Amino acid sequence: MNLEYLRLILVGFFALCCAGNNPLWALPPADDAVVNGVVKLEGNVPSPNHVDMAGDPQCAKLHPTGAMAEDILTDSNGGLQNVIVFISAGLADRTFDPPKDAATIEQNGCMYQPHVIAIEVNQKLEVVNSDTTTHTVHVLPVNNPPWDKPQPPGPPIEVTFPQQEVAIPVKCDLHPWMRGYIAVFKHPYFAVTGRNGSFEIKNLPPGTYTIQAWHEKLGTATQEVTIQASESKSLEFVFKPK
């Protein structure tokens, strides 16, 4: 075999291998796709209900002008707050380690802040009591073990949830108007809409996904999206009042 022949073969081999589309030598795609957008409420916004805190004077004191229920919150453009937007299908069996940082939910002014929180499976959740009155933290899950703990003003309670669930209601038995939601996911691809209804889910691997939006009163909505590496796609979800 002469050397010329060998050189041709080697060049051809490298050309094929480094052609980018060759799976043997393709670099893994970057997890940098983004899905963002806004969730809106169409139609007439129902006027919010008053919350009566007369049961505990310490709570009533903190809201001299009264407090409102937080089940449906919108801004002037119809942006819907507290909607959880997440990937509900398309991630196959990928597993993810929970983040090391704890998430925090606070009982402040005898209301939960945030009203809706989303965390990952086995991620630490710190429940903080910033009030001067005792609360009970009572979670009512379906997939996770239920628990109910009293929390006087003092140290936070640290908990984790072992199963995915959208979403676990949390209430305080001493203050019946208090209601919050904890969503627990197996993956990190979720967001909770802010005041203007906007959300952003970053660092997505490319693929085809079903994105679901969940609201505590208005139900759920889903959309399919296919996204390439480094691409950014915008979605809009529209809810109608029931």
Add this chain to the structure above:
Amino acid sequence: MRMKVILAMGGVACMLLFSTPDGRAQETHIGGLTGNAKRGESLYRRYCIFCHGSRGDGKGENAAYLDPKPRDLTAGTFICRSTPPGSLPLDSDLYDTISRGMNLSGMPSWKSLTRQQRADLVAYIKSFSPRFGNEKPAAALEIPREPPSSAQSVKRGAQLFQSMNCWSCHGKEGRGDGPAASSLTDSKGFPISPFDFTSGTRFKCGQSGRELYRDVMTGLDGTPMPSFKDAMKPDQVWDLVHYLETLAAGGAKVASEAETKPKNE
């Protein structure tokens, strides 16, 4: 001859059809008894189905007329346990609940069933919730020996009743008429009342001081009664139990004394 073959094949087919093992067949062990879920199923259909429903979801034919509502057995949440909050109950916890019944509810005492029948029922009930297939109950909470009651212990218990906010639900005299009592709801959203300690010592989950200690430590899952195992030490809980036991005999006077004293005494 062909007929015989067909019949034989039919017979084998029938045998296979009817001998398919019941996917829900479970066994359970309580004391020396072994309960069998298949036997428990026919007992359930005779005794339990009209309240707890044919699917065990608490939506039996008569559930609409009952208060409190029958338990949803598919949820895997049980009030009377000796295990920590959020954990499944032990088999013996379920057996005890069936035997004892639940005072002030429509759940009768089923002690008139034989012990074997009750063990069979426990085995069948466990088949309703997938939790029993996926998890094991945690170890029972240890109940330390009860220190002797004394006037000091009762007074400390009265102070704890105040400082732990028991009065918010149970009321200043333990009558179940606290400020939060009228708005309490159970895990299904139905109104529920806190226990009135002046009515006697037939608590939901037992009658003895030991059982009351256990209830305070484990909490009553499915109700607003929380678990105090992280909030109080065992000695404190015994003091509270000693105080609660005096309420039936008019011990509320001690409570009002405790209120006038400063909280951090």
Add this chain to the structure above:
Amino acid sequence: MRIVTVKRIGIPLLVLGALLTYSQPSHAIPAFARKYGLPCSACHEAWPKLNNFGQVFRDNGYQLGNNRDAPIYQEPSYFPITIRVTPQWHRESNDRRAVDVVPGVPSGGLVESRVTTSGFDLSGVDLFAAGTLYKNISFAAQPFLSTNGTTLLQMFVRFDNLFGSPWLNVKFGKFELDTLTSEERLLTLNNTGGTYYTYHFRPRGDSNFFGGIGDNQLGIELMGHSANSYTRYAISVLSSNDGQTGLPSNQAYDVYADFTQGFEIPGLGLQRVGVYGYVGESPTFFQTRGGVPIAGTGRGNRSFYRAGAYGLWYIGRFDFSTFYLHGQDNVFLGNAVPADQPFNLPKGAAGPAWNGGFVEAHYTYNPRLVLIGRYELIRMSQQAKPSLRGDFGNLDTWTVGYRWYPFMSSRAGLAWVQEYSHLRSVGTAPLSGRDDNSNSFLMGFDFDF
């Protein structure tokens, strides 16, 4: 079907009267099911027969014991009343009845002939109200309406769990005697097999006022039971009126007592055994006016007793009731001779005595289908008159049947029943003194609201 001329049936008239009166025992109570939300099958093996849960409920004074039993916990419109009736088709046949030789001609003499009747019919109507008046005060009131008039079958108030103890319960009024195999909760309804003969038997010609332990009695009962009713006792003091109101007989009192013990056999179920005894007095003559007895002035009381043992056995889906009775009446009662005329006793007269018993088997396939079979016999061991043959009045009877309940709810009950019973009574044919056979076939709907 063969047609044979037969003679008049020889069953004592009083027993026949009892049959007609008790052709509709009724103790299955949907009102309880409505009150508590339990199905009929919770308390009844197959209604009206009680299982142990139902037995405990009954022993507790119709209370579940969860402090929710008093009427104030029910909706005010709840009314604790149950109506039970059985529209039916039935056929009765008596082998040897005395009939006129020529129909319509009374002077032509009598002959023994078979008499058969059949057709659609109604049982009487049971109105049963039972429940609690207050915590631990329960009651029952049961009038029975039929074409023969209204009978007050049960009327009592009961003070339950005195001093907080299930061992002390006092019942006052008219009630059935405490037995485990209750005739009031019999599973058969036909005219021949709808009763337990041992519960009512009196030899022919016996003047005993007492109609048997199956008759409801007037008096006061002290009863107690363990928490799961495995151990039970009852003692009653009763007026010797056989439960008839209006003080018809005398001022004497009878005593009844029974004791039961239950135990579990692993793998088989709950078993029970018990013993009982009834000791009483019955008058043999009355004060009269113009020859007519004055009610309540019974004189010349002579004694009698009934005693025996029973068992209730559960083997899986089968259950068996076994019952034994020994009865003995005083010689004056047995010969219907007033006690102040001993010279009227036939030579060699004796107090009649007999032994009887039955075995009843049920196969409860499920709470909605039960198969029934029973065999009962009575054997005289001592005749009252020496002129009577030794086996005169002996009875053999058997019954088969089934009850099928198309639905099971807590509001009402319905059963489709079919039953057949046959009875042979020795030497009691009215004219020939031969054996007397009769049979009944019943099918119908037994419903209960």
